[in-house]
Amino acid sequence: MSSNYFNTLSLREQLAELAKCRFMHLDEFGDGVNALRGKKLVVIGCGAQGLNQGLNLRDSGLDVSYTLRAQAITEKRQSWKNATENGFTVGTYEELIPTADVVLNLTPDKQHSAVVESVMPLMKKGACLSYSHGFNIVEEGMQVRDDLTVIMVAPKCPGSEVRAEYVRGFGVPTLIAVHENNDPDGEGLALAKAYAVGTGGHKAGVLMSSFIAEVKSDLMGEQTILCGMLQTGSLLCFDKMIEEGVDAGYASKLIQYGWETTTEALKYGGVTNMMDRLSNPAKIKAFDLAEQMKDIMRPLYHKHQDDIMTGHFSRTMMEDWANDDKDLLNWRAQTAETAFEKTPAGDVEIPEQEYFDHGILMVAMCKAGVELAFETMTSAGIIADSAYYESLHETPLIANTIARKKLYEMNATISDTAEYGCYLYNHACVPLLQDFMKTVKSDVIGRGLELADDGVDNARLIEVNHAIRSHPVEAIGAELRGYMADMKRIV
Amino acid sequence: MGTDNLIRFDHLDVDFDGEFQLCDICWQIESGQQWMISGANGSGKSALAAVLAGVGDITGGVLEHLPARVAIVSYEAQAALIAAELRKDDADIMDVISEGTPVQEIIDASSTDAELASQLAEKFGISHLLDRSFRKLSTGETRKVMLIRALSSEPSLLILDEPFDGLDTQTHQMLLEHLQILSQSLPMVLVINRFDERPAFVTNIAYIDEGRLLSTVDCADKAAFDELYQLLHLKTSDLQIPAADPDFSVPVLDPAQPLVQISNATIQYGDTVIFKDLSWTIEAGEHWQLTGPNGCGKTGLLSLITGDHPQCYVNDILVFGYQRGQGESIWQIKQFIGYVSTALQWEYRVSTSLRHVVISGFYDSIGLYSKYSDKQRDIADQWLELLGLRERSDEPFNKLSHGEKRLLLIARAMVKQPPLLILDEPCLGLDDMNRQLVLALIERICCGSTTTVLYVNHHGQDRIAGIGNHLALGTSDD
Numbered sequence: 019m020s021s022n023y024f025n026t027l028s029l030r031e032q033l034a035e036l037a038k039c040r041f042m043h044l045d046e047f048g049d050g051v052n053a054l055r056g057k058k059l060v061v062i063g064c065g066a067q068g069l070n071q072g073l074n075l076r077d078s079g080l081d082v083s084y085t086l087r088a089q090a091i092t093e094k095r096q097s098w099k100n101a102t103e104n105g106f107t108v109g110t111y112e113e114l115i116p117t118a119d120v121v122l123n124l125t126p127d128k129q130h131s132a133v134v135e136s137v138m139p140l141m142k143k144g145a146c147l148s149y150s151h152g153f154n155i156v157e158e159g160m161q162v163r164d165d166l167t168v169i170m171v172a173p174k175c176p177g178s179e180v181r182a183e184y185v186r187g188f189g190v191p192t193l194i195a196v197h198e199n200n201d202p203d204g205e206g207l208a209l210a211k212a213y214a215v216g217t218g219g220h221k222a223g224v225l226m227s228s229f230i231a232e233v234k235s236d237l238m239g240e241q242t243i244l245c246g247m248l249q250t251g252s253l254l255c256f257d258k259m260i261e262e263g264v265d266a267g268y269a270s271k272l273i274q275y276g277w278e279t280t281t282e283a284l285k286y287g288g289v290t291n292m293m294d295r296l297s298n299p300a301k302i303k304a305f306d307l308a309e310q311m312k313d314i315m316r317p318l319y320h321k322h323q324d325d326i327m328t329g330h331f332s333r334t335m336m337e338d339w340a341n342d343d344k345d346l347l348n349w350r351a352q353t354a355e356t357a358f359e360k361t362p363a364g365d366v367e368i369p370e371q372e373y374f375d376h377g378i379l380m381v382a383m384c385k386a387g388v389e390l391a392f393e394t395m396t397s398a399g400i401i402a403d404s405a406y407y408e409s410l411h412e413t414p415l416i417a418n419t420i421a422r423k424k425l426y427e428m429n430a431t432i433s434d435t436a437e438y439g440c441y442l443y444n445h446a447c448v449p450l451l452q453d454f455m456k457t458v459k460s461d462v463i464g465r466g467l468e469l470a471d472d473g474v475d476n477a478r479l480i481e482v483n484h485a486i487r488s489h490p491v492e493a494i495g496a497e498l499r500g501y502m503a504d505m506k507r508i509v
Numbered sequence: 510m511g512t513d514n515l516i517r518f519d520h521l522d523v524d525f526d527g528e529f530q531l532c533d534i535c536w537q538i539e540s541g542q543q544w545m546i547s548g549a550n551g552s553g554k555s556a557l558a559a560v561l562a563g564v565g566d567i568t569g570g571v572l573e574h575l576p577a578r579v580a581i582v583s584y585e586a587q588a589a590l591i592a593a594e595l596r597k598d599d600a601d602i603m604d605v606i607s608e609g610t611p612v613q614e615i616i617d618a619s620s621t622d623a624e625l626a627s628q629l630a631e632k633f634g635i636s637h638l639l640d641r642s643f644r645k646l647s648t649g650e651t652r653k654v655m656l657i658r659a660l661s662s663e664p665s666l667l668i669l670d671e672p673f674d675g676l677d678t679q680t681h682q683m684l685l686e687h688l689q690i691l692s693q694s695l696p697m698v699l700v701i702n703r704f705d706e707r708p709a710f711v712t713n714i715a716y717i718d719e720g721r722l723l724s725t726v727d728c729a730d731k732a733a734f735d736e737l738y739q740l741l742h743l744k745t746s747d748l749q750i751p752a753a754d755p756d757f758s759v760p761v762l763d764p765a766q767p768l769v770q771i772s773n774a775t776i777q778y779g780d781t782v783i784f785k786d787l788s789w790t791i792e793a794g795e796h797w798q799l800t801g802p803n804g805c806g807k808t809g810l811l812s813l814i815t816g817d818h819p820q821c822y823v824n825d826i827l828v829f830g831y832q833r834g835q836g837e838s839i840w841q842i843k844q845f846i847g848y849v850s851t852a853l854q855w856e857y858r859v860s861t862s863l864r865h866v867v868i869s870g871f872y873d874s875i876g877l878y879s880k881y882s883d884k885q886r887d888i889a890d891q892w893l894e895l896l897g898l899r900e901r902s903d904e905p906f907n908k909l910s911h912g913e914k915r916l917l918l919i920a921r922a923m924v925k926q927p928p929l930l931i932l933d934e935p936c937l938g939l940d941d942m943n944r945q946l947v948l949a950l951i952e953r954i955c956c957g958s959t960t961t962v963l964y965v966n967h968h969g970q971d972r973i974a975g976i977g978n979h980l981a982l983g984t985s986d987d
Contacts, residue, residue: 056836078839105822105823185817185856186875187875187876
């Protein structure tokens with residue numbers, strides 16, 4: 019029964035599903051959480067997404083409880099502690115699933131098949147099964163009972179951000195979808211919308227999409243620019259600075275907090291604004307470096323997207339699951355042993371602007387990664403809106419996790435699927451950039467250009483600015499950020 | 510003047526008829542400086558100025574280099590002169606109707622420059638009154654006479670206690686210009702109640718509170734000046750707590766119900782019990798102070814009320830008419846609460862203008878995600894005015910000092926006039942000046958609004974006038 023669902027579709031159907039993407043307006047959410055009010059929501063799994071989504075849904079006035087495997091309860095595992103310390107009712111599948119109107123499957127991807135197979139027989143007729151990631155349906159071809167409604171509500175952020183933004187009175191952009199094979203009563207959309215309201219997502223923007231578009235874009239984004247590029251960039255930039263005699267503590271801090279600081283500019287005004295934070299000579303330098311890296315890395319981005327589309331990626335990852343995560347654990351251990359990871363950030367004050375001035379190469383890597391991921395996704399049939407959220411939009415959010423506790427924190431926060439893809443990318447990308455890295459010095463990473471004269475050639479500056487501003491990710495980004503700003507002005 | 514130290518106060522204690530004392534005043538007035546003494550009403554501003562004119566009994570310390578010719582204009586001196594005139598009348602044993610001393614004589618008694626005196630009389634617009642009896646003048650007119658006397662007496666130190674009080678705009682302006690010119694050659698000490706009315710030539714400010722000289726600030730020291738400016742602005746400006754937005758009021762609460770009723774509450778992490786069986790009721794209008802050592806659960810208890818603590822769903826908590834865990838949303842609770850804490854300050858990292866930070870208080874959000882009305886903008890601006898930050902309302906929040914941020918977050922919490930204001934360690938991490946600032950603002954809120962204040966700190970100091978109830982959590986032995 020587990021065959022790749024995407025691959026069972028005709029090309030026509032595949033393209034139609036990939037292209038499903040509509041930005042929903044705030045007035046479509048006027049019904050609030052009403053479609054879920056009074057219903058019993060039972061969450062499976064109490065990790066970062068499970069706990070934080072549950073906290074938001076409960077604070078929105080909904081009835082939330084948690085179900086865990088009997089073993090997790092009797093052994094008082096972390097997931098049990100998470101749920102009970104937060105004042106939630108916790109019970110076994112047998113106790114809670116039969117009472118549930120909506121079952122929220124928020125376990126790691128690799129557990130989905132086993133979890134869904136064990137809860138499905140316990141679910142009451144006509145209930146709803148919800149996912150926050152479509153992997154199980156799309157890549158594993160999970161067949162769900164006909165009477166059940168299957169929806170997806172996928173906040174485009176790590177779980178911690180889902181909570182933090184809600185507490186601030188806002189939310190995170192969210193993708194919703196209804197699995198058309200499983201919408202017997204046609205209530206899937208209403209439930210998904212209410213769920214998005216309950217987590218606060220409607221305030222930040224909701225994309226109506228499909229399970230397929232979500233999986234194929236999400237996997238691509240997380241493997242390449244979001245996690246892979248930041249990991250590769252961290253390791254290469256740190257080693258380069260050490261080689262150039264930059265103080266190790268300084269180098270460590272510049273990278274740990276540099277991604278967060280530089281991508282904050284990205285969040286507010288796209289690649290254009292991030293580049294505008296550099297001096298004119300530094301901007302031209304970063305532009306040139308990014309162009310070189312894009313040429314070097316383009317085949318790698320294409321390979322990742324192709325492997326995701328054909329199902330090669332998911333098949334090899336599932337083989338690793340079957341092999342007790344041998345590759346994943348091995349790569350995770352290697353990451354922990356890298357020089358960057360083992361060097362604590364120095365006790366030095368780095369002014370905000372200095373992260374740009376001394377991190378020209380990091381800015382260039384970020385630009386190259388965002389643009390390549392976006393170009394590759396859209397050329398594979400993914401709509402620009404989705405591609406924007408899965409590339410540029412999420413980059414600052416992942417960068418925040420590195421600022422907290424370096425790569426360890428990033429890899430601990432993201433899903434196992436993202437982590438696996440991240441290592442996969444890193445192992446290919448580090449050697450790929452080897453020769454390029456030999457050509458750069460500490461002027462672009464660690465020390466800054468230190469020019470006596472900031473003058474530039476007018477024609478060259480115009481050319482570079484035009485190239486930055488006319489990239490398609492900038493157009494859709496301005497539009498979607500504009501929606502968010504508009505929403506701030508509505509109500 | 511040979512020495513730079515024109516006048517020196519060294520740990521000076523001064524008693525004023527046993528009714529008021531200045532304590533331990535250390536102060537130097539150097540040549541070239543123009544001082545302003547500022548402070549709240551009753552803080553001792555006038556007393557300190559009067560010491561320079563030889564008033565008060567020195568009970569300790571040293572006062573050196575007081576100049577011989579000191580001229581003073583103050584309410585006290587004005588009252589003394591009027592009283593003396595009245596006594597002359599009483600002392601008149603002859604059976605004729607006393608006309609009292611003419612104004613011209615009163616002026617001549619002190620003035621050493623008749624021509625200047627006559628010019629000033631012209632400027633102050635009282636030339637036609639010179640022949641009239643001093644006793645028959647209005648208060649404003651006697652004040653002008655006092656000023657003319659002092660200004661035409663060629664003093665070596667001029668003390669003006671509230672010189673602009675009661676003067677019309679035109680006269681105020683004329684006097685200001687006159688003093689501006691004088692300031693180039695004559696040292697002055699001005700007592701001015703409204704900090705915003707300080708003349709531009711003032712170079713140094715002495716801040717006095719409860720008879721003690723708390724700080725002296727050189728106006729050229731921008732940072733120190735800004736801090737003092739805010740404090741004095743709060744303490745001395747005649748400001749009202751801005752009104753609520755009539756179009757955005759929180760729902761009316763049943764006055765018979767308590768704001769908060771917590772019954773036998775417990776907070777527990779694993780086997781660690783933070784507190785248990787705690788019951789607490791807060792009635793509307795009862796201000797509370799909550800104290801307790803670090804780690805006793807003060808913040809936990811507060812967040813049971815605000816709904817930020819997840820265990821609020823497993824405790825028996827009634828807030829603003831909502832029994833928690835019955836399908837209410839957290840925003841329905843938060844609309845009744847204004848909340849300030851250090852943690853909130855850390856959280857508030859979004860780059861937003863000062864104005865938007867204040868407006869965000871209407872929506873209980875960190876950052877502003879809602880369209881606001883012109884009315885709300887006006888109210889926010891009134892709060893910024895109250896804090897002395899109106900000029901900076903478009904600046905980003907993260908450019909503020911630690912203390913200014915705290916003030917602004919208090920304004921944010923108060924902007925919607927919530928039934929309950931929770932201040933969790935509002936003075937934490939603040940220096941003395943900023944502490945004073947925050948406490949002054951809280952005092953204004955306690956006295957000037959219908960909001961019930963719940964004030965939390967880890968020790969019993971920093972008490973605030975107007976807070977009558979006290980809950981001590983844990984014991985100091987913990």
